[in-house]
Amino acid sequence: MRRPLVAGNWKMNGTRSSVAELTRDLVRQVLPGSVDVAVFPSLIHLDMAMHALASGSISVGAQNCAEESGQGALTGEVSGGQLAEFGCRWVLVGHSERRLVMGESDAVVSRKFATVLASGMSPVLCLGETLEQRRSGKTLEVVLGQLCRIIEDHGVAVFANAVIAYEPVWAIGTGLTATPGQAQEVHAAIRGYLANEDAAVAEIARLLYGGSVKAENAAELFAMADIDGGLIGGASLKADEFGAICRAAGN
Ligand SMILES: O=C(CO)COP(=O)(O)O
Numbered sequence: 001m002r003r004p005l006v007a008g009n010w011k012m013n014g015t016r017s018s019v020a021e022l023t024r025d026l027v028r029q030v031l032p033g034s035v036d037v038a039v040f041p042s043l044i045h046l047d048m049a050m051h052a053l054a055s056g057s058i059s060v061g062a063q064n065c066a067e068e069s070g071q072g073a074l075t076g077e078v079s080g081g082q083l084a085e086f087g088c089r090w091v092l093v094g095h096s097e098r099r100l101v102m103g104e105s106d107a108v109v110s111r112k113f114a115t116v117l118a119s120g121m122s123p124v125l126c127l128g129e130t131l132e133q134r135r136s137g138k139t140l141e142v143v144l145g146q147l148c149r150i151i152e153d154h155g156v157a158v159f160a161n162a163v164i165a166y167e168p169v170w171a172i173g174t175g176l177t178a179t180p181g182q183a184q185e186v187h188a189a190i191r192g193y194l195a196n197e198d199a200a201v202a203e204i205a206r207l208l209y210g211g212s213v214k215a216e217n218a219a220e221l222f223a224m225a226d227i228d229g230g231l232i233g234g235a236s237l238k239a240d241e242f243g244a245i246c247r248a249a250g251n
Contacts, residue, residue: 004222004229004249005163005206007124008039008236009063009092019045022239023052029243032057034250035229038090039236043078050087061090061124064098067111069119080112080119091116092231093123094146096169100130106149113150117158124163124231125150126210127190131170139168140189147193156197159205164190165231171211173233180220180227183209187226215244222249 014022019041030037038059041049050060066077083091093116094109104112109125116123129142143166150158166186171178178186187207195202209221210231221227229249235241 002204002206002228003034003036005036005038005208006229006246006249007061007090007208007231008242009095009231009233010039010041010237011063011097011233012042013237014042014045016048019048020052022237023049025239026058026242027053027056029239030056030058030246035246037246040090040092046086046088059089060087061092061121062088063092063095065091065112065116067108067115069115080115080121084119084121088121090122090124093125095126096128096167096172100169106146110149110153113162114154117154117162122161122163124165124208126165126167126231128167128169134168134170139186143186144189144193147190151197156194156201159194159201163206163208165208165210166190167210167231173212175212177212177217177221178209180224183221184224184226187224191226213245215241215248218245218248
């Protein structure tokens, strides 16, 4: 049985006061239970969030890291080693906003993935197709192609520890959620792809769905056989809504 994971990606949101309020309310809303819960604040709010959440069961991750794990002359970057030493447990890798807006290629995503693992944290690898790609019937080709690059470079066993998040680009921040059937179809294909390489790893790999997940649609998505939780954007900024999503995952 896979333990669900609900992850809140706060993206480039929050102020010192809003993060203080959100974390205080999250500690009340998200109690220890049968679901792993993580939040991904902006880098400048990591310290605050970690202190505020230290007494509870919510772990903290970063939204990005440098391709390198050590230290050195890379102005503006934060390395995998620095994030791990700081106490991060997870790092998002390959989010579509970084692939499409920041131009991160599959090669960059693959190097970051390796750095996160080598630094002792778990990557949350984001995969997803654009609306145009879906309309032209290329969803599985795109998503499995993104996954294939990671498996070619690092093998499939890494997914005993790494998490995969399927996030259709057209569903992110748009209010257009994939139907449970649409999401399950892609999740089943991802798990099938992993199983072709290693059935035991496929069985334990956690596959999250992301894209306009809310309290009102979370339960039906999480009820799907191959959906093991969610990567939540906008709704993770509201403690009561995020708490309800965690409860829908089984908490
Ligand atoms: O991109 C997402 C999480 O990483 C999803 O964002 P929304 O939940 O706001 O659609």
